[in-house]
Amino acid sequence: MxxxxxxxxxxxxxxxxxxxxxxxxxxxxxxxxxxxxxxxxxxxxxxxxxxxxxxxxxxxxxxxxxxxxxxxxxxxxxxxxxxxxxxxxxxxxxxxxxxxxxxxxxxxxxxxxxxxxxxxxxxxxxxxxxxxxxxxxxxxxxxxxxxxxxxxxxxxxxxxxxxxxxxxxxxxxxxxxxxxxxxxxxxxxxxxxxxxxxxxxxxxxxxxxxxxxxxxxxxxxxxxxxxxxxxxxxxxxxxxxxxxxxxxxxxxxxxxxxxxxxxxxxxxxxxxxxxxxxxxxxxxxxxxxxxxxxxxxxxxxxxxxxxxxxxxxxxxxxxxxxxxxxxxxxxxxxxxxxxxxxxFPVPSEPVAVAPAQLAALAGEYRSADGTPYRVLVHEGVLYARGGPFGFAPLVPVGGNRFTRPERGLLFQFDTTAEPAALTARQGGTEQQARRTARAVSGMAIPAPADVADAVGRYRLGSGAEFRIRAEQGQLIARLAQQPAFAVFARPGQRDRYFYEVVPAELQFERGADGRIGALVLHQNGEHRAERVDAAP
Missing domain, CATH: 3.40.710.10 (DD-peptidase/beta-lactamase superfamily)
Structure with a gap:
């Protein structure tokens, strides 16, 4: 009963x-x-x-x-x-x-x-x-x-x-x-x-x-x-x-x-x-x-x-x-x-922001537990990444607030604090971070078309396959049964990406028609993988 x-x-x-x-x-x-x-x-x-x-x-x-x-x-x-x-x-x-x-x-x-x-x-x-x-x-x-x-x-x-x-x-x-x-x-x-x-x-x-x-x-x-x-x-x-x-x-x-x-x-x-x-x-x-x-x-x-x-x-x-x-x-x-x-939805309606306002927000921020938040400006858009994740564009919604609506993420910047502060709210959680003296460098925002071109399957001579996918503009690479890892674009080097977790890089190769037909893994030598799906 x-x-x-x-x-x-x-x-x-x-x-x-x-x-x-x-x-x-x-x-x-x-x-x-x-x-x-x-x-x-x-x-x-x-x-x-x-x-x-x-x-x-x-x-x-x-x-x-x-x-x-x-x-x-x-x-x-x-x-x-x-x-x-x-x-x-x-x-x-x-x-x-x-x-x-x-x-x-x-x-x-x-x-x-x-x-x-x-x-x-x-x-x-x-x-x-x-x-x-x-x-x-x-x-x-x-x-x-x-x-x-x-x-x-x-x-x-x-x-x-x-x-x-x-x-x-x-x-x-x-x-x-x-x-x-x-x-x-x-x-x-x-x-x-x-x-x-x-x-x-x-x-x-x-x-x-x-x-x-x-x-x-x-x-x-x-x-x-x-x-x-x-x-x-x-x-x-x-x-x-x-x-x-x-x-x-x-x-x-x-x-x-x-x-x-x-x-x-x-x-x-x-x-x-x-x-x-x-x-x-x-x-x-x-x-x-x-x-x-x-x-x-x-x-x-x-x-x-x-x-x-x-x-x-x-x-x-x-x-x-x-x-x-x-x-x-x-x-x-x-x-x-x-x-x-x-x-826990966040605002998604964009508002106009002056370029000088964006520039004042760029930099590296760190929370008390050591989580890094890296913020940069690319072609008039503010991008951010937290922890191991890749850079993603933010939507300005007013008052030094920027969001990623699809992730329910809101960044609130405080440039009056010393040092400048960042509050990240997402999914009912809240993290405080302070800007460090380190600049955000060594990474680039790849063109969306370049990211889309790279998505596919590539086979090494050994038979092992790379699977390349994209999440919100970020390339994710997985080799055979190994875990998947994000790879990041090298500044000034189109189609060149590097791993943060291991000393390795991927170079995508384009043919005369401009399509990607292979990739080369640079790790303890060079290892070529031919594309085995239809290039876009």
Whole structure:
């Protein structure tokens, strides 16, 4: 009866809520999420009693949107956060409890003894992402590390500073929290999830271990064109071990939106309570909190070796979105950006700006966490790039404000500050940055026609293929099964682009007809790749 009551209350409340801007069609979102990669994508949106579903697959096939299973990766952290919220609500644990207090046998006397549960669940514990460095070693650690191995590694662990530190995403921190909960209650983390969350909410397909029937319903996993293995975990279970379905994750989100009157009681509200700042927004019990109080969005995404998942709650409008793809290279960051741009739109109507005003804004700006924002003027237009992304034109909308409407990004410049300041607002987040003394040089804005000409497929003599695509005027290059990276135009050298991540360059070659027919990779020599698609 209790489950039925909260479900009816949730549906009844929908009609009274002011809806958010309409989200894109789920079928279109699924196509965008898969991004031309092999595998399948499922997108489901619940609005009260209504559920919309979309699917995409390559090669095309029928996808059972409700019953298909996938690894949800770091969305599992939300379940760990909820277990902690339940424990705090009951008075069984406190946010300021330390590992040394709660794990005296495992953690006392180690560098992590003073870390609090609050710091673990908000990624402010000064911990690295994993014990190992990034790369294959970190992946192997996540998949194979046992609890005894985790405890034995703690005495040698070095913290990045004196806690609490500025937020720094840590799978290790959530692994420690999940392991602590298992020790505290004397049950495996998976059992806690099943008995305290999955069974009460009727989440029949949210599991860590797969039986034969559920294993058969897992969407085949890929990393690019290659098949990918499933990720089983032990010590890192609380950071990313769950498998689930869109139907389960929708129901999970709706139970949380039901608040204290729902089946989770006050722990649902506690889960979403902001505990600190994180990446331009806030963070609750492992849940990212975006937007102002009157328009909150709560979310988490997840990545394993063969899956990408986004889980998002929108209390205004009583909406839950779940998007998952069975390819680790699916375009989840782009999809997330598109959805947030729809939820937090920015002005797009341009106004006239004097050239002198643009020149005063150029330069490099850096946020407190070190993120660089580079701004330059090209042919009377202000361009900007942040982090690893390429330059994109900005729309002047008045008052030293410039936007990228398709990304929901707004830059507000303050030239009266000393040094000049930049505020970047996007998708419910806000970052402050100050201008540095460094000039923006060494990069150029390529002509749109040159970018379009380069898009295509090129094959090296070894048989490996380059795939070149464009996003908002930025060339993206991917060689065979390697990750895709942005490449940047060399000033004064048409069709010459360089990588920032490795010492390598690409030179596109044009024939007598002006069309690009090949590229040359300059890295430890010259490697020619002939174009294998039709040049535009």
């Amino acid at each position: 209790r489950l039925r009551a909260w479900w009816l209350a949730l549906c009844a409340g929908t009609a009274l809520a002011q809806p958010l801007p309409e989200l894109p069609d789920p079928d279109r979102l699924a196509q965008q999420l898969l991004g031309g990669e092999r595998g399948a994508a499922v997108v489901a949106i619940a609005r009260g009693a209504q559920t919309l579903r979309g699917t995409a697959s390559l090669p095309a096939r029928e996808i059972a949107a409700d019953t298909a299973l996938f690894e949800i990766g770091s969305v599992s952290k939300v379940f760990t956060g909820l277990l902690l919220a339940q424990a705090v609500e009951r008075g069984e644990l406190a946010l300021d409890d330390t590992l040394g207090q709660r794990l005296p046998r495992q953690a006392a006397g180690t560098p992590v003894a003073g870390l609090t549960l609050r710091q673990l669940v908000t990624h402010s514990a000064c911990l690295p992402r994993t014990l190992a460095a990034d790369g294959p070693e970190a992946v192997a650690e996540i998949r194979t590390l046992t609890a005894p191995q985790l405890w034995s590694a703690l005495p040698q662990l070095a913290l990045a500073g004196q806690p609490p530190c500025a937020p720094r995403y840590s799978n290790l921190g959530m692994a420690l929290l999940g392991s602590l909960l298992a020790v505290h209650y004397g049950q495996p983390w998976e059992t806690l999830v099943r008995e305290r969350i999955a069974v009460p909410l009727g989440l029949h397909d949210t599991v860590q271990a797969l039986d034969a029937e559920r294993r058969a319903r897992m969407l085949p996993a890929f990393d690019g064109e290659a098949m990918a293995p499933l990720w089983d975990m032990e010590a890192y279970a609380g950071a990313g071990a769950l498998r689930s379905s869109t139907a389960d994750l929708l129901r999970f989100g709706q139970a949380i939106l039901a608040g204290r009157e729902g089946p989770l009681g006050p722990a649902a509200e506690r889960l979403l309570t902001p505990l600190g700042r994180y990446a331009g927004g806030e963070i609750g019990y492992a849940v990212l909190v975006l937007g102002p109080p009157e328009r909150r969005v709560y979310l988490h995404d997840g990545l394993t070796g063969g899956y990408r998942t986004l889980w998002m709650l929108m209390p205004e409008g009583r909406q839950v979105l779940v998007a998952s793809a069975s390819n680790a290279r699916a375009a989840l960051p782009s999809l997330r950006g598109r959805v947030l741009a729809a939820l």
